[in-house]
Amino acid sequence: MTALSRELSAIAGRAFVEEGLSPEFGLVKASDRPDLCQFQCNGALAAAKKGGGNPRALAQKIIDHLKGYSIFTKLEIAGPGFINMDLADTTLAARAAALVKDETLGAPTSGAGRTMVIDYGGPNVAKPMHVGHLRSAIIGDSLKRLFRANGWNVVGDIHLGDWGLQMGQLISEVGLRGLAPVYFDEAFTGPYPDESPVTMEDLEELYPAASTACKADPERLELARKATAELQLGRPGYLALWKHFFTVSETGLKREYASLGVAFDLWNGEASVDPLIAPMIEDFKARGLAEMSEGALVVKVAEPTDKKEMPPLILLKSNGSVNYETTDVATIIERVRDQNPDLILYVVDQRQHLHFEQVFRAAKKAGLSGKAVLEHAGFGTMNGPDGKPFKTRAGGVMKLFDLIAMANDEAKKRLTEAGIGADYPAEEQADIAQKVGIAALKFADLANYRLTDYQFDLERFTKFEGKTGPYLQYAAVRIRSILRRAAEEGLIGTEPVVRSVEERALVLQILALPDAMEAAEEKRAPNILCEYVFTLAQAFSRFYAEHHVMSEHDEELRLARLGLCGLTLDVLVKVLDLLGIEVPNRM
Ligand code: ARG
Numbered sequence: 081m082t083a084l085s086r087e088l089s090a091i092a093g094r095a096f097v098e099e100g101l102s103p104e105f106g107l108v109k110a111s112d113r114p115d116l117c118q119f120q121c122n123g124a125l126a127a128a129k130k131g132g133g134n135p136r137a138l139a140q141k142i143i144d145h146l147k148g149y150s151i152f153t154k155l156e157i158a159g160p161g162f163i164n165m166d167l168a169d170t171t172l173a174a175r176a177a178a179l180v181k182d183e184t185l186g187a188p189t190s191g192a193g194r195t196m197v198i199d200y201g202g203p204n205v206a207k208p209m210h211v212g213h214l215r216s217a218i219i220g221d222s223l224k225r226l227f228r229a230n231g232w233n234v235v236g237d238i239h240l241g242d243w244g245l246q247m248g249q250l251i252s253e254v255g256l257r258g259l260a261p262v263y264f265d266e267a268f269t270g271p272y273p274d275e276s277p278v279t280m281e282d283l284e285e286l287y288p289a290a291s292t293a294c295k296a297d298p299e300r301l302e303l304a305r306k307a308t309a310e311l312q313l314g315r316p317g318y319l320a321l322w323k324h325f326f327t328v329s330e331t332g333l334k335r336e337y338a339s340l341g342v343a344f345d346l347w348n349g350e351a352s353v354d355p356l357i358a359p360m361i362e363d364f365k366a367r368g369l370a371e372m373s374e375g376a377l378v379v380k381v382a383e384p385t386d387k388k389e390m391p392p393l394i395l396l397k398s399n400g401s402v403n404y405e406t407t408d409v410a411t412i413i414e415r416v417r418d419q420n421p422d423l424i425l426y427v428v429d430q431r432q433h434l435h436f437e438q439v440f441r442a443a444k445k446a447g448l449s450g451k452a453v454l455e456h457a458g459f460g461t462m463n464g465p466d467g468k469p470f471k472t473r474a475g476g477v478m479k480l481f482d483l484i485a486m487a488n489d490e491a492k493k494r495l496t497e498a499g500i501g502a503d504y505p506a507e508e509q510a511d512i513a514q515k516v517g518i519a520a521l522k523f524a525d526l527a528n529y530r531l532t533d534y535q536f537d538l539e540r541f542t543k544f545e546g547k548t549g550p551y552l553q554y555a556a557v558r559i560r561s562i563l564r565r566a567a568e569e570g571l572i573g574t575e576p577v578v579r580s581v582e583e584r585a586l587v588l589q590i591l592a593l594p595d596a597m598e599a600a601e602e603k604r605a606p607n608i609l610c611e612y613v614f615t616l617a618q619a620f621s622r623f624y625a626e627h628h629v630m631s632e633h634d635e636e637l638r639l640a641r642l643g644l645c646g647l648t649l650d651v652l653v654k655v656l657d658l659l660g661i662e663v664p665n666r667m
Contacts, residue, residue, distance in 0.1 A: 083186060083594035084175055085109055085119065088151075088165070092121050095145035099138070101127050108165070110592050117154065117164035118588055124161045135161030169578040172587045177575040179590065180647055184229070185654055186594045190601060191232025197415045197452075198224050200427035201238030201337075201344060205329040206250050206283045209336055209480040211470050211536075212429050215459050218525045218660065220427035221342045222606040223457070225658045230601050235419055240333075240349035242326055243407055246287065248308025250325060251318055252300075253290035254278065255307070263317035270316065276324035280332045283325065309401035312354070322351075336480055341518060341660055350407035353414050357402055360410050360448075361395055369446055370395055381441035393438040408439045409448065416450035423453045425604065430458030430531060457604040460533035462525070470536045487517035490538045491550070498544060500667050512664045516542065516550050519661040523549030526659055527610040547614050549661055555617040556656065557667040559649040562629060566642050573643030574636075582623040583644065589619045590651050597658075606659060613655040620648050 085108050093103030105123030112120065124142055128135035139161040146155050146163075154166035179186055200220020203209045220236070228234045255264050260277035262268055278286065294301040311318040330347065337343065361377065364370035370379050375398030382390040393405045415424055426436055436456040443449045464470040472478050492513040495501060501509050524541040528534045544550050566572070578587050589612075596612035599605075629645060632638035653663055 083188065083598070084167075084591045085595050088119055088121075091149055091151070092123065092142065092146065092163075095142045096123060096127065098145055099141055101131070110588065110595065111164070114585065114588070116158065117156070117166055118584075119165040119167070120158075121163040121165065122161075124163060128161065139163050169584065172584065172591070173576055173578045175591055176578070176587045176644070176647060180575070180643065180650075185651055186591070187229050187231070188594050188598045188601070189231040190598060191227055191230045191234075194231075194422040195233040195235070195419055196227055196423040196425060197235045197237055197419055197421045198227070198425045198427065199237050199239045200224070200425075202241060202428060203238070203333055204241035204244070204246055205349065206287050206325050207241075207246055208284060208477065209333065210477045211462050211480065211483060214340075214480050214483065214521075215462060215525060215530075216427050216429070217337065217340055217342045218522050219457075219459055219530050219606060221340075221660045222522075222526055222609070222658060223425065223427065223604055225660065226597065226600055226606065226609070229654075229658060230597055235346060235421070236344045237346040237348055237415075238333075238344040239411065240326075240330075240347070241404075242322075242349035243312065243351040243354070243402070244404060245304060245308050246291070247311055247322055247325065248306070249290040249294055249304040250283070250287055251307040251311060251321055252303045253286050253293070254321065256303075260321065263321045265317065268317065270320075272317070272320035276328050277321075278324065278328065280328050283328060305399060305401065309397075309399045312401050326351075336484075339481075339484055339514075339518075341662065348411075348414075350404075350411070353407055353410035356410045356413050357406060360413060361406075364395060364446060367446070369442075374398070379442045379445065381438050381445065383441075390434075390437070390441075393442045395442075405435065405439055405442070408435075409442050409446075412439070412443045412452075412454070413448050416448065416452060420450060421452045423455065424449075426454075426456045428456065428458065430460060432456075433458055455604075457530065459530040460528075463533055463535050465535065465537075467535070484517065484521070487521045487538060487542070488513055489517075490542045491517035491520060494542045494544065494550070495667075504666075512667060515662050515664050516553060516667075519549030519553050519656075521549075522660050523547075523552065523610060526606040529605060529607050547610070549659075552613055552617055552652065552656060553661065553663050554667055555620065556649060556652045556663045557665075559620070559645050559652070560663075561666065562645055563642065563649065565630060571630075571639065571642060573641075573646045574639040576644035576647060577637070577640040580627065582619070582626045586616075586619040586623045586644065586648065589616050590647060593651055593655070596655075609655055609658055613652060613659070616648065616652060616655070620645075620652075 088108035089106050092108050093106030096105045097103050105127045106121060107123060108119050108121045110119060111117045124139035125135045128138050136157055139157045143155045143163060146152055151167060151171055152165055153168045156164045158164045198220055200216050202216055203213045224234050224236045254260055263272065294304050311322055364379060370377050376394050377396040378392040378394050380392045394403050395406050396402060415421060433456060440454040461469045470478055495513055501512055520541040527547060541548060542550055544554055576587065578584050596608055600608040627641060629641045632641060656663055
């Protein structure tokens, strides 16, 4: 099944070719003015502009060719040379019927034969996850689902921050407090204890303490830097301690991601590329791509066309430790070696854009990226009511876990207010609240274009009206309950029919799914899917308000409308799934 707009584009493309023009002018899109027509082609304007000539006259010639295709019921020139098109209701109904049998619901196949690595986690070992990591997880998970649905082979990597200064800060803190002397005893030859000397709760206290101390005292910071360098150079006690931090954190992180419904294929961290770093540095040196600057080894990445200052990338610091940049370059080597991807997509805060530009340039300079396109899909911040990045009431970093709990509580409140599920078993109520809370957070985040900042407002996010996750879940559940009632009466939907304005609008929106999926992939923009699914739910609402379904007397029509309900539900559930949103069975 090809997307309807693609099929129409192919037909219009042939018409342009017959006029000796490029088929690309034949691009047909869903109409911007659904009140005037269903589809439109603006190519005559562009072609006339390029080749000189009258756009309306060209549009007329194209229309004359298109008249040879029975699929169109209306072909009209509008304005300066737009071509407006309508299709027959029977055509729309037939396409909808074909979709019912298509498991992918017409998904594009843009990713066939292509592999992408998506880097969308980035929490730091021993540090609590914060809302920045939440955005990365939500947007990245949605892009992962979308690319996969479009046929890509997708490998999602969490890329844990586990090799930076925070590790040295922690190690030195544990050392100063004398919590686990054996790891600091240079005479000790092992083996080190299997059990971690610290718990997750300990880490939550130790890291902020260390970080504050390092900020206040340069000597304390130096100690942390030294410990980081020694860890990276392989000091056995530090490595053993690091391993404990990693394992303890991993358990906590897995729990947090699970509560968000986000899963990674790879749990690699910065440290996993450590063995690649020394040979990589040698290679940069040997090929004259790196040079010494103030004791550090750097790669110059500035280009003459740069409008902004582009500082060199620091591969190796003067004390022998490596940077965030270094591990990111080495990770490209690892990913090219292991996955040979066509695309590596980094879903990371836009404030790290410069970092990625440096890393990409260094990797390309050294020819490390293979066939992969390296791309940073940045995002803006989630702000508090003060317009600044969201904090707790006390002004601290908001922990993801607490945020999810807040969303959950707000969802519970809303459900109770609306009297939803009041007579369901407690367990089911809790499950619904959890799903609604997560949907509220995810949809509110994804509904904005990713680079736009937005304001955290749980009250708005959890509303059952308007453009929210809970509204869409409710819309899906409502259709599900219609179908359930029908099934209880032994009624099963048949092929949809299109007879009314509302049915036509609904079917057209259903048939536009592949376009939305394609556009969302192209722009790496799940908000396009949000817009799509909201419009779909509204189209359904209008249909349901105007037409009888279960109460329809005409038996045949009743079943056809049930068929349309079923297809709408499938599309709704599928798009919500692409957004990482689950629909409860009932609400
Ligand atoms: N750990 C980083 C942070 O918390 C994010 C890592 C993103 N991924 C990457 N390949 N650099 O800011």
